[in-house]
Amino acid sequence: MEAYTVSQAAERTGWSPRMLRYLESTGLVIPERSASGYRRYGEPELELLRDLANLRRRFEVELDDVAFVVRLRREPQLRDAVERWLAGATVPAEGASEADWIAWEQRKHERLLVA
Amino acid sequence: MEAYTVSQAAERTGWSPRMLRYLESTGLVIPERSASGYRRYGEPELELLRDLANLRRRFEVELDDVAFVVRLRREPQLRDAVERWLAGATVPAEGASEADWIAWEQRKHERLLVA
DNA sequence: CGTACCTTGACATGACTGTGGTAAGGTTCG
DNA sequence: CGAACCTTACCACAGTCATGTCAAGGTACG
Numbered sequence: 394m395e396a397y398t399v400s401q402a403a404e405r406t407g408w409s410p411r412m413l414r415y416l417e418s419t420g421l422v423i424p425e426r427s428a429s430g431y432r433r434y435g436e437p438e439l440e441l442l443r444d445l446a447n448l449r450r451r452f453e454v455e456l457d458d459v460a461f462v463v464r465l466r467r468e469p470q471l472r473d474a475v476e477r478w479l480a481g482a483t484v485p486a487e488g489a490s491e492a493d494w495i496a497w498e499q500r501k502h503e504r505l506l507v508a
Numbered sequence: 509m510e511a512y513t514v515s516q517a518a519e520r521t522g523w524s525p526r527m528l529r530y531l532e533s534t535g536l537v538i539p540e541r542s543a544s545g546y547r548r549y550g551e552p553e554l555e556l557l558r559d560l561a562n563l564r565r566r567f568e569v570e571l572d573d574v575a576f577v578v579r580l581r582r583e584p585q586l587r588d589a590v591e592r593w594l595a596g597a598t599v600p601a602e603g604a605s606e607a608d609w610i611a612w613e614q615r616k617h618e619r620l621l622v623a
Numbered sequence: 624c625g626t627a628c629c630t631t632g633a634c635a636t637g638a639c640t641g642t643g644g645t646a647a648g649g650t651t652c653g
Numbered sequence: 654c655g656a657a658c659c660t661t662a663c664c665a666c667a668g669t670c671a672t673g674t675c676a677a678g679g680t681a682c683g
Contacts, residue, residue, distance in 0.1 A: 398659070411643065414661095419640095421597070429650055431659055437596065444593050452586045454576075455669095457640070461573040462580075462590055463597065471567045475577055478559050481552065513629070526673065529631090534670095544680060546629055570639095572670065 395436055396425070402434035406442040413442070419460050421445065510551055511540070517549035521557040528557070534575045536560065 402424075403410045416422045417432070422441050424432040434442075448454055465472045517539075518525045531537045532547070537556050539547040549557075563569055580587045 415641070441593070441596055444596065448589055448593055452589065454586070457572070458576040459590065459593070461576060462594060466594060471569070474563055474567065475574065478556070478563055478574070479577065479581065481556060530671070
């Protein structure tokens with residue numbers, strides 16, 4: 394069974410040991426622990442770490458951006474709330490005219506498609 | 509059709525005019541403009557602004573986080589890359605059962621994010 | 624025409640992110 | 654045993670976020 398220490402994982406992924414510990418603290422990549430408390434990175438974790446570095450480099454994504462997506466996944470209520478916000482789910486007030494609804498629909502598209 | 513200036517919109521949403529301009533710069537809530545360049549907020553924008561404030565207060569979400577989700581919407585390649593990363597991020601631990609691995613495979617294809 | 628808005632741009636600041644150190648102490652292994 | 658790792662817990666620092674304020678000039682309207 395392959396398991397690497399924090400320094401070995403760092404060598405193999407391009408991250409520093411310091412950053413590996415930081416990534417764990419943010420919840421992005423959490424390795425197993427040995428009986429005496431040493432971090433043990435397996436091949437799947439190395440892959441995650443490499444992919445994370447690529448993601449950051451290729452798209453200029455911040456770590457906390459990715460961390461937020463992880464959070465979205467763990468908190469369905471939050472995800473739903475964000476989805477509703479994105480969809481502009483809040484509709485015109487009661488008693489709104491037909492014209493209001495049409496304008497809202499048009500703006501909804503406009504908002505979401507802005508370049 | 510109702511349209512409010514930045515100060516009027518601020519009064520009605522609890523944001524400051526400064527923040528309304530900031531929110532526009534981040535791409536979160538972009539109002540129309542009058543011929544002479546004044547921002548014009550309609551009722552749908554006010555609603556978006558109120559909901560955004562609620563989102564932040566209720567879930568302690570940063571503007572940055574919401575902006576990133578908007579970005580995911582606009583950049584399908586990025587969204588796909590993040591989804592792929594996430595699918596690996598929850599890989600079962602080492603002693604995982606066969607059932608865990610099957611569930612993980614299924615989750616890979618799950619629709620994780622705002623569609 | 625004056626006043627009260629609006630515009631952009633700049634400077635300031637506290638909190639947090641990302642990253643590197645360093646210190647004090649525990650673990651592994653030749 | 655001793656060297657070379659590991660652990661957590663701090664200090665430091667540039668950069669960004671979120672927010673306010675202020676300045677110089679344009680617009681709306683009684």
